[in-house]
Each structure stands twice: as structure tokens, then as C-alpha cells.
Amino acid sequence: MENETDNAMLEASFDLATRIDEAESAIGTLRSDVDEVKARLDRVSRAASRPLLDGGQASPEVKGFVDGYLRRGSETQVKSINGAAPGDGGYAVPREIDAAIARHLQDISPIRAIAQVVQVGSAGYRKLITRGGTSSGWVSETAGRPETGTPGFAEIAPPFGELYANPAASQAMLDDAAFDLEGWLASEIGQEFARAEGAAFISGSGVDQPKGFLNGPKAEEGDATRSFGTLQFVKSGEAGGFSELAEVTLIDLVHTLKAGYRQGACWVMNSATLAKIRKLKTSDGAFLWQPGLVEGQPDRLLGYPVVEAEDMPDVAAGTFPIAFGNFKAGYLIAERSATQILRDPFTNKPFVHFYATKRVGGQLLDSAAIKLLKIAA
Incomplete structure (x- = not known):
């Protein structure tokens, strides 16, 4: 009888020790989950505190494009965004990011800041200008109006080229919610575009690029x-x-x-x-x-x-x-307003490249x- 009591007490003590171990394991897992949640909330809080491109709330289009496509490469999420259809090997960036790139170009590219810039919907652009103006004449109130001379016209068709930039970021940078991806991308693309087009607007050959105003008779x-x-x-x-x-x-x-x-x-x-x-x-x-x-x-x-x-x-x-x-x-500078971006995580692992392209043309408009x-x- 005494042995049976001792065995029962021993089994109860083993059962209690097992329960204590299971409870400590559950507490440890819970603490780990709480720490992870706190870390995520901290990253989200830091990301929310940084200034946005337009100084206000990020639009669903920008949020979906940045968090879905740029950070994680989710093409399905990008395709669901209105106006972000693929073309020219990439996706059209939202207008807020495109406007930020344009602001960088305006600040850095000297000729763009002083030239005439027009937005076009296709790769080609043509403009007719008069040479010497329209002829005119003087007549009395009741006199006939003889036909005036026809002015001469010249067609301006600035040559276009595809301007591209290929900045890269590590996947760890993209995974960090506090990393201002949209601001970094607009700055990198804007600087590369400005450097390339600055030379083309002055001395470009006109072959697959704008024709510079110095490259002419x-x-x-x-x-x-x-x-x-x-x-x-x-x-x-x-x-x-x-x-x-x-x-x-x-x-x-x-x-x-x-x-x-x-x-x-x-x-x-x-x-x-x-x-x-x-x-x-x-x-x-x-x-x-x-x-x-x-x-x-x-x-x-x-x-x-x-x-x-x-x-x-x-x-x-x-x-x-x-x-x-x-x-x-x-x-005259003519450009397609939409910048295209293609996410490339394969060419240079572990870095993710963002291949950005834009169609830009330029030509002397009025030689006088x-x-x-x-x-x-």
C-alpha cells in the first residue's frame, strides 16, 4: 500500500514538472510574439512619421505601387491599380512619384529649367511654325481686301530617345518599412535623368537622343x-x-x-x-x-x-x-509624361534594380x- 502511494506521488510530481515546462515554453513563445509585434509597430510608426512626397496622405495608388510592387514585386497588386498597365518593359509610376522625379529634373537640369517643355502622349511630336509671320496691309473702310502673301512654314519634329536609369537597393533596405523608398527612387532617377539630358540638350547628336542647340549650322x-x-x-x-x-x-x-x-x-x-x-x-x-x-x-x-x-x-x-x-x-523639349519602372531582383542578387525609362526629345525651335x-x- 505504501509503495502504491509513493508511485502515485512520483507520477504526480512528474506531471507537475511537465506542465511547468509546457507553461514556460508557452510564455517564451508569447514573449517572442509580443516582441515581434512591437518591432513591427515601431517600424510602421517610423515609416508613418516620415514626410510623404505630396506632403499629405499617401494615395492608395502610391501605397499599392510602393508596398506591393517595388518592395515585394507583386505584379498582381500593380495590375489592379487603375492606369498602371505594363508598357515599354515596365509599369507606369503613380503621378505623385512622377511629379517628384519632374521636380528633381527641374532643379538639376539647367536647360530644362529655361527651355519650353511640352508633354506628349506618344513618342512623336510635330509642330508647325511660321517663318517671318503673316503678311498684312492697310485699306480704307470701303476698299476691297486684296489677298496677302502666304507665310512660309517650317515643321519642327524633335528627335526622341529613350532615357534610362538603373538604381539598385538591397532587399534588406526594401524590407525596412522606415526606408523612404519612393523618395529615394525619385531622387536617384531624377539625378541620372538630369545628368544625361543636360548633355543631350546642348550637344546631342539627334540619333536616338535629343538634338542639342549647339549641334547645328x-x-x-x-x-x-x-x-x-x-x-x-x-x-x-x-x-x-x-x-x-x-x-x-x-x-x-x-x-x-x-x-x-x-x-x-x-x-x-x-x-x-x-x-x-x-x-x-x-x-x-x-x-x-x-x-x-x-x-x-x-x-x-x-x-x-x-x-x-x-x-x-x-x-x-x-x-x-x-x-x-x-x-x-x-x-523645345518634348517628353512622354509617364516614367516606366521595371523591378529586376535577378540580375545582381542580393540587390534589386529598378530599371526606369522615359521618352524625351529636343530640338532647336527658333534660331532667331x-x-x-x-x-x-
């Missing part, structure tokens, strides 16, 4: 005799640089531009050329270059703002290092609106 003849599409230049007076009469040369260059175009005109040159221009003085010892007196206002040369474009050529014999004109009237300075005797 040039002549010394004035607007009345020069052929359409040919830019007028003024010589510097010195074979290798600026002459002692540089002030007079620059004034002549300003006034080769018609008065109507001088409203809104600016200088375009690179930093090395600007350094030389800043050292030029008038006959009474005053500097031609004038710093901006108010923060945010551009520096000025002979009263006109100066735009620094690093892709302009340096001062050397036979080059055209300075342009002066009204680029809103003189140069831009003038050049040529380094020549």
Missing part, C-alpha cells in the same frame, strides 16, 4: 539674311580667348538678339567660362559680372541672369562657350532666339 549673318535653323554667332576678337574689348563684344552679342526676345533672355555657360567672365572689367574698373543681391536670385551679366551648364564647352579656339538668348522661344559667342579672331 552656324553663321555670322543676321536674322534678315540667315537661313532658318542656323544660329548666329559673334566672334570674341581673340583666337584663343577674350580680347581686351570683351565688354564691347558681349554687348554686341546681346543686341544681335531682337528686343522682343531679350525679355526673358539669359546667359548659358559652364563654371570654367564663368570664372573667366567674372574677372572681366569695364574701362572704368567695374566688374561686368554682378552677384545676386537677394538670396535665390541669379547672378547677372550686363543685366541678364547667368545659368551654369557644365556641358557647355570650355574656352578654346573655335569653340562656342557662351550662349545668350530666350530659350523658352528658342529650344539664341545667339552664340565663338572664340575666334
Whole structure:
């Protein structure tokens, strides 16, 4: 009898120990789950506290595109978003992200900031412009109206090319909810696009890319005799640089531009050329270059703002290092508004590449609106 009691007590103690072990295991699992939930809530809280692209609530379109496609590669979620149909090897980004890319381009790309930019719905764009305006005449109140001369027309069809960027991020960065993916992507794409198009708008060949305003015929003849599409230049007076009469040369260059175009005109040159221009003085010892007196206002040369474009050529014999004109009237940039993005997690594991493309074209619009300075005797 005593042995049976001892066995019962021993079994009860084993059962109690087993229950204690199971309870401790369950508590440990619960603590792990609580810690994981806390970590997720912390990441979500940090992500919610960062500023959004448009300064307000993220739209369902942006949230679905960023969290669904960019972070996890869920094409099904992207296809369910209205207007995000695949095309050109990628998906059209939501308008908020596309607007952020456009803001970066406007801030970084110097020619885009001063040229005429139009949005097109297809890869081609054509525009008819008149050469010399429409003829007119004077008549009395009761006299007949004879037919006037027909104006000449020219067709502008800027060559297009596909601009692309291919930034990469690690999967760990994408998994972190606090990582501002949309802001990072807009910045990376905007900087790469601006670098590439900045060179094309100035000296692009026109073959699978915009045609730069410097890549075309040039002549010394004035607007009345020069052929359409040919830019007028003024010589510097010195074979290798600026002459002692540089002030007079620059004034002549300003006034080769018609008065109507001088409203809104600016200088375009690179930093090395600007350094030389800043050292030029008038006959009474005053500097031609004038710093901006108010923060945010551009520096000025002979009263006109100066735009620094690093892709302009340096001062050397036979080059055209300075342009002066009204680029809103003189140069046309045409682009498809939607940027396409293709997520590529396979090419360079463990990094995820975002292959972004955009169709952009450009061409000289009005050859009377831009003038050049040529380094020549």
C-alpha cells in the first residue's frame, strides 16, 4: 500500500514538472510574439512619421505601387491599380512619384529649367511654325481686301530617345518599412535623368537622343539674311580667348538678339567660362559680372541672369562657350509624361534594380532666339 502511494506521488510530481515546462515554453513563445509585434509597430510608426512626397496622405495608388510592387514585386497588386498597365518593359509610376522625379529634373537640369517643355502622349511630336509671320496691309473702310502673301512654314519634329536609369537597393533596405523608398527612387532617377539630358540638350547628336542647340549650322549673318535653323554667332576678337574689348563684344552679342526676345533672355555657360567672365572689367574698373543681391536670385551679366551648364564647352579656339538668348522661344523639349519602372531582383542578387525609362526629345525651335559667342579672331 505504501509503495502504491509513493508511485502515485512520483507520477504526480512528474506531471507537475511537465506542465511547468509546457507553461514556460508557452510564455517564451508569447514573449517572442509580443516582441515581434512591437518591432513591427515601431517600424510602421517610423515609416508613418516620415514626410510623404505630396506632403499629405499617401494615395492608395502610391501605397499599392510602393508596398506591393517595388518592395515585394507583386505584379498582381500593380495590375489592379487603375492606369498602371505594363508598357515599354515596365509599369507606369503613380503621378505623385512622377511629379517628384519632374521636380528633381527641374532643379538639376539647367536647360530644362529655361527651355519650353511640352508633354506628349506618344513618342512623336510635330509642330508647325511660321517663318517671318503673316503678311498684312492697310485699306480704307470701303476698299476691297486684296489677298496677302502666304507665310512660309517650317515643321519642327524633335528627335526622341529613350532615357534610362538603373538604381539598385538591397532587399534588406526594401524590407525596412522606415526606408523612404519612393523618395529615394525619385531622387536617384531624377539625378541620372538630369545628368544625361543636360548633355543631350546642348550637344546631342539627334540619333536616338535629343538634338542639342549647339549641334547645328552656324553663321555670322543676321536674322534678315540667315537661313532658318542656323544660329548666329559673334566672334570674341581673340583666337584663343577674350580680347581686351570683351565688354564691347558681349554687348554686341546681346543686341544681335531682337528686343522682343531679350525679355526673358539669359546667359548659358559652364563654371570654367564663368570664372573667366567674372574677372572681366569695364574701362572704368567695374566688374561686368554682378552677384545676386537677394538670396535665390541669379547672378547677372550686363543685366541678364547667368545659368551654369557644365556641358557647355570650355574656352578654346573655335569653340562656342557662351550662349545668350530666350530659350523658352528658342529650344523645345518634348517628353512622354509617364516614367516606366521595371523591378529586376535577378540580375545582381542580393540587390534589386529598378530599371526606369522615359521618352524625351529636343530640338532647336527658333534660331532667331539664341545667339552664340565663338572664340575666334
